[in-house]
Amino acid sequence: IYEDFVQCFKNVTTITDNDLSDVVLPRTSVSFTPTLRAYIRNARFNTSSTPKPSIIIVPRVDSHVQAAVICTKTLNLQLKIRSGGHDYDGLSYVSAVTFLVLDLSNFRNITVDLNDGGGSAWVQTGATLGELYYRIWEKSEVHAFPAGVCPTVGVGGHVSGGGYGHMIRKFGLTIDHVVDATIVDANGQIHDRKSMGEDLFWAIRGGGGGSFGVVLAFKVKLVTVPKTVTVFRVDKSVDENALDMVYKWQFVAPRTDPGLFMRVLLSSPTQNKTSTVNTKLRALYLGKADDVVSKMNEEFPELGLKKEDCKEMTWIQSLLWWMNHVDVDKVKPEILLEREPDSAKFLKRKSDYVEKEMTKPELNRLFQKLATLDRTGLVLNPYGGSLNVTAVNATAFPHRHKLYKIQHSVTWPDAGPEAERLYIGNLRTTYNIMTPFVSKNPRSSYLNYRDIDIGVNDHGADSYRKGEIYGRKYFGENFDRLVRVKTAVDPDNFFRNEQSIPTLPLNR
Ligand code: FDA
Numbered sequence: 001i002y003e004d005f006v007q008c009f010k011n012v013t014t015i016t017d018n019d020l021s022d023v024v025l026p027r028t029s030v031s032f033t034p035t036l037r038a039y040i041r042n043a044r045f046n047t048s049s050t051p052k053p054s055i056i057i058v059p060r061v062d063s064h065v066q067a068a069v070i071c072t073k074t075l076n077l078q079l080k081i082r083s084g085g086h087d088y089d090g091l092s093y094v095s096a097v098t099f100l101v102l103d104l105s106n107f108r109n110i111t112v113d114l115n116d117g118g119g120s121a122w123v124q125t126g127a128t129l130g131e132l133y134y135r136i137w138e139k140s141e142v143h144a145f146p147a148g149v150c151p152t153v154g155v156g157g158h159v160s161g162g163g164y165g166h167m168i169r170k171f172g173l174t175i176d177h178v179v180d181a182t183i184v185d186a187n188g189q190i191h192d193r194k195s196m197g198e199d200l201f202w203a204i205r206g207g208g209g210g211s212f213g214v215v216l217a218f219k220v221k222l223v224t225v226p227k228t229v230t231v232f233r234v235d236k237s238v239d240e241n242a243l244d245m246v247y248k249w250q251f252v253a254p255r256t257d258p259g260l261f262m263r264v265l266l267s268s269p270t271q272n273k274t275s276t277v278n279t280k281l282r283a284l285y286l287g288k289a290d291d292v293v294s295k296m297n298e299e300f301p302e303l304g305l306k307k308e309d310c311k312e313m314t315w316i317q318s319l320l321w322w323m324n325h326v327d328v329d330k331v332k333p334e335i336l337l338e339r340e341p342d343s344a345k346f347l348k349r350k351s352d353y354v355e356k357e358m359t360k361p362e363l364n365r366l367f368q369k370l371a372t373l374d375r376t377g378l379v380l381n382p383y384g385g386s387l388n389v390t391a392v393n394a395t396a397f398p399h400r401h402k403l404y405k406i407q408h409s410v411t412w413p414d415a416g417p418e419a420e421r422l423y424i425g426n427l428r429t430t431y432n433i434m435t436p437f438v439s440k441n442p443r444s445s446y447l448n449y450r451d452i453d454i455g456v457n458d459h460g461a462d463s464y465r466k467g468e469i470y471g472r473k474y475f476g477e478n479f480d481r482l483v484r485v486k487t488a489v490d491p492d493n494f495f496r497n498e499q500s501i502p503t504l505p506l507n508r
Contacts, residue, residue, distance in 0.1 A: 001054045001075060001098070002026040008071035012188075013063050023064055025056040032056060035103060036093065039085030041152075043344040045094045047415065053080065053093070053101040060106050062190060065214050068102050070188040073494050080497065081210050083107075083125045084154015088349045088450045091497050092157065092210075097458075102214065104156060110135040112143075112222075119143045119222035120179070125156030125215050130319075130336035136222060137316040137333055144225045144315050146171040149322045151336045159218050160209030161448035162397040166284040166322060169258040169385030171223050175205035175395045176386075180219035183212070186490040190216070203485040203501075206397030207475065208447050211486055211501040225315045230285040230292050231322075232310040234303055235278070242279035243363055245302050249281070249380070250357040252300045254403050258385030259286035260295070267377035268370050268426075277367045284318055346415065348424050350408040350431050351449035352438040353399050354380075362437065369433055373426040378434075379407040398476035399444050406434065407449055428453075445473045456498040463493070467502030474499075 002024075009015065009024055025032045035056050040046045054077070057068045072079040078099040082092035093101050104126035112121045112135050119140070123132050130151025136143050146167040148158055163174025171177070180193040181204060193201050200212060209215040236242040246264060253262045262283040269276055281303070285292040289310035296305040313321065316336075317328040325331045358366070370376065387400045399405070410427040412419055435443075445454055455470035457463055464483070471479040479501075486493075486501040493503050 001077070004075055005055055005071050005100075008074055009067050012067045012070055015064070015067075019060075023058055023060060025058065027052065027054070036101070038339075039082060039103065039105060039154075040090070040093060041084075041086045041344050042088060042090055043346045043415070044348075044420065045090035046344055050090075051094055051096060051099075053099050056101045056103055058103045058106060062184070062216060065102065065104075065184050065216065066188040066190065068100070069184055069186065069214060069494075072100050073186065073188075073492075078496060079494075081156070081214050082154075083156025084128055084152060084158070086150075086153050087157060088347070089452045091450060091452075091499065095498070104154075104214075107216065109217075112136055112139050114139055114143065114222075117221065118224065120219060121145070121222060122217055122219050123155050124217045125154065125159075125209075127155050128339060129153045129155065129158065130338070133316065133319055134333055134336045141314050141316065142224050142227055143222045145174075145220060145222055146177065147174040149319065151319070151323065152338075152340055155218065156209060156215055158448060159220075160204050160207070160215055162206045162395075162446065163448065164381070166261045166263070166318070167223070167225075167286070168387065169254075169261050169382065170286055172386040172390060173206070173395070173397060174220075175397060176390065177221045177223070178205055178218050179221055182216040183209075184214040184216060186213065186492065186494045199481075199485045200489055203396050203482055205395040206447070207478070207482045207485075207501065210497055211482070211495055212489055213495060226286055226288075227314065228288055228312050229315050229318050230287065230289045230310050230312050231318050232283050232285075232289075232292070232305060234281040234305065234309060236281075237279070238276040238367065241302070242277070243360060243367060245281070246279060246380075247358075247360050247363055248300060248302045249382075250354075250403065253380075253382035254384035256299055256384075257285075257295060260284075260292060262382060264380040265377060266367075266370060266380070268373045268375060270374050277370050282322070284322070288312065345411050346413070346419070346423070347409070347411040348427050349410075349449050350427060350451045350453065351444075351446040352406040352408065352431070352434055353402040353444045353446075354404050354406065354438055355402055356437070357403065358437050366430070366433055370430065373429060375410055375412050375423060376426040376430055377409045378430060379409060381405045381407070392476065393478055393481070396475060396478050396482055397447075398478045399439075399446065402439070405446065406438070408434075442473045442476075444476065445470075447474045450499070452498060457496075457500065457502065458498075459493060459496050459500075459502070463502040464505045467500070470499050471501060 107124040107126035
């Protein structure tokens with residue numbers, strides 16, 4: 001494969017032999033393993049038995065990406081596109097079939113322009129969210145961008161899959177702020193929004209980039225935030241009426257001021273070495289502490305929020321606080337630039353959407369079960385606000401008019417099939433308990449919380465049918481338009497992975 005690939009690569013680019021050894025890495029290259037491991041964020045896929053790519057391509061310029069597409073297609077192999085490597089089930093760098101990895105970690109340019117309307121940025125997809133936040137902050141303390149709170153997440157997967165963070169209620173999803181993009185299509189051609197057309201531009205905002213092409217960069221509009229924002233945390237044990245707090249949270253968090261985002265984390269006792277379920281509330285308010293305290297005293301007295309629970313800071317500091325730095329004055333924003341190689345833990349995630357509040361007895365059953373499970377948790381993210389005003393087909397991401405989203409989560413320290421069976425089993429237990437209380441027909445999932453339990457595709461004869469199983473869960477009715485776009489822009493299904501959008505079968 002390597003000889004044929006290199007021959008093709010040299011034919012379609014002007015690369016020198018010297019540069020080639022840094023750009024196209026065979027398994028024998030000393031850079032192969034460090035490069036592969038640098039962006040593996042789930043230790044389950046960092047073992048000696050994990051299938052490895054035949055070649056890793058680490059492009060430096062656009063023409064290398066074009067050549068990677070053309071040459072992989074010529075060899076009729078699968079190309080895995082990796083930006084930040086945070087795919088929870090490793091689909092950007094693992095496969096059971098022969099595959100190559102296109103590693104975009106060199107594509108990290110960010111250009112911020114505060115004079116373009118209310119401010120905008122072109123950001124290459126191999127940049128991290130932390131780098132984007134930092135580059136904005138370098139120019140202005142009152143400009144920001146609404147995306148995920150973990151700084152090492154890659155722009156490529158995060159933005160094309162939807163993207164949300166602690167300003168979702170005020171500003172909506174990350175994709176709601178994307179105004180242009182550049183992409184390499186299945187013929188190796190580069191397009192911007194104008195030349196790719198509105199259908200493809202619609203699809204790569206929430207439909208996942210990996211089914212349609214290699215996204216090189218996104219142009220995003222910035223938002224403005226107050227000079228002072230407020231964060232607070234409230235932790236309650238079951239004895240301190242945690243259940244009442246979570247029950248009431250369901251009514252308040254999705255309906256209160258859109259400038260207030262209150263996330264709840266429920267975790268099994270073993271995670272924190274306590275005897276009951278742990279209940280933590282973490283919040284960002286886009287305004288002053290006095291305002292949010294009086295608002296909460298009126299709307300949510302069960303929280304018992306006091307001014308001394310709150311901390312006022314700048315928006316960039318709120319990101320550091322969200323990264324668990326308690327004293328944000330002692331941490332420099334430069335920490336957002338760290339990429340943390342090899343920091344992977346063993347983990348599995350699943351997602352759910354809640355449309356109706358759970359009753360206290362129902363929540364109680366969840367608490368009781370959670371108390372018996374090891375290292376398992378649920379993260380509850382309120383929706384409402386801006387999410388309610390955008391149509392579900394405005395972008396490919398369909399799950400807008402919901403009460404809250406759940407991330408089911410389990411993270412464990414030890415390798416091996418036994419640990420994996422135990423902990424993933426725990427996760428599936430909370431997922432099963434939640435069945436009656438979450439979206440149905442189909443049960444919805446968030447693409448960026450990749451979960452191969454909901455269906456996979458080998459792209460054989462019944463690729464469409466298999467694709468429809470996970471596709472409807474991720475995209476609802478938007479699945480049909482995604483299939484039409486896919487069939488138009490990539491009829492040979494070159495850009496495929498275990499959960500990509502299938503093409504329409506010939507008889508339909
Ligand atoms: P990765 O490189 O693994 O890519 C993910 C998928 O996108 C793959 O299918 C890949 O092929 C495709 N892809 C990547 N780059 C592409 C490109 N340039 N063109 C086309 N396709 C491309 N989510 C969220 O919404 N809010 C949050 O706060 C968080 N927080 C968070 C924390 C942590 C620690 C993790 C591990 C994950 C999250 N996520 C999240 C989920 C995250 O948004 C999701 O995993 C993204 O897809 C990750 O994007 P990466 O580029 O890092 O992943």
